[in-house]
Amino acid sequence: MSKFVKKGSGDTPGISTASLPDIIFMILMFFMVSVSMRQTDRKVIVSLPGASEVAKLERKDLASYIYIGTPTLQYQSLYGTESQIQLNDSFRSIEDIRDFIASERESISEAERQNMTVSIKADENTRMGIITDVKQELRRCSALRIMYGARKVSAL
């Protein structure tokens, strides 16, 4: 009759950790694929306005960014609280956009230059005056594809 008596202790065996590296690797791979590197430090505060009809930027590598907003606290003593333009890593004026666009254009291969997009990321409290100036300057440099950065919100 002792044939049917369970052998060994009744404890449940611990979870095997042999597959842990694989799992972590999978998460790592996911992050490496889904993520874009942070390229510039934000020196202006930008909270994007909401819109329901947003489209995705198709080619991130062809995009250049113009940030417009109030300088962050540490720069306010230097630049004040008026809206400022940030190109790459520094505060710039409208006139510098021309050089910025030219250098961005240089970095893109010739075949894809006409697909270059300028993404304007402006704070929602910015006045249109500065944005109109930026747009006019972009037209002058014939960088005509633009995108107003916005956050997706569902329609009312």
Added chain:
Amino acid sequence: MADISFLMLIFFLMVSTMDKEEGISRRLPVMPPPDMKVEDQKVNRRNIIQVKVNAQDRLYAGNEIMDITQLKDKIKEFMTNPQNDPNLPDKEMTFIEGYGDCLVSKGVISLQNDRGTSYSKYIEVQNELIRAINELRDEWSMANYGKKYTRLNEEQQAIVRKAVPQSISEAEPKDVTKRRR
């Protein structure tokens, strides 16, 4: 092994951003050469709707002051002109490749803003305009293909884009104050 992967994982979490690149795509008009005189394009008055936003973020469309919630329907009425009202835009029989002849509205939406308009309001208005056009495209493709615009294939989408054009023009900024140079 797991420890090294963990370290790398944490490194990637630190250096990366997850923000999605989204926004409203626009094409700016080509800058006219400086020696050219700015002349008003010959557009029939009935074919144009003025949408203006002033420095107090108030909205004016057509010939009336209106709320942002009314704008979409106003634009849709303007673009479709259901009763063939002589004050609303003309329609033109156009040949679209792959579809055939189709009545296309000649309406143009002209958006004007003041230098003092807030960016959020401007985007809100742009968004409403695009929403109106997108809804019209959906309706058109529903009537012709029985599917929504986004579910059509590339060629059909191109046809719909021609049948319901997105003609939003951003007016030349008016020099209210002299440009600082």
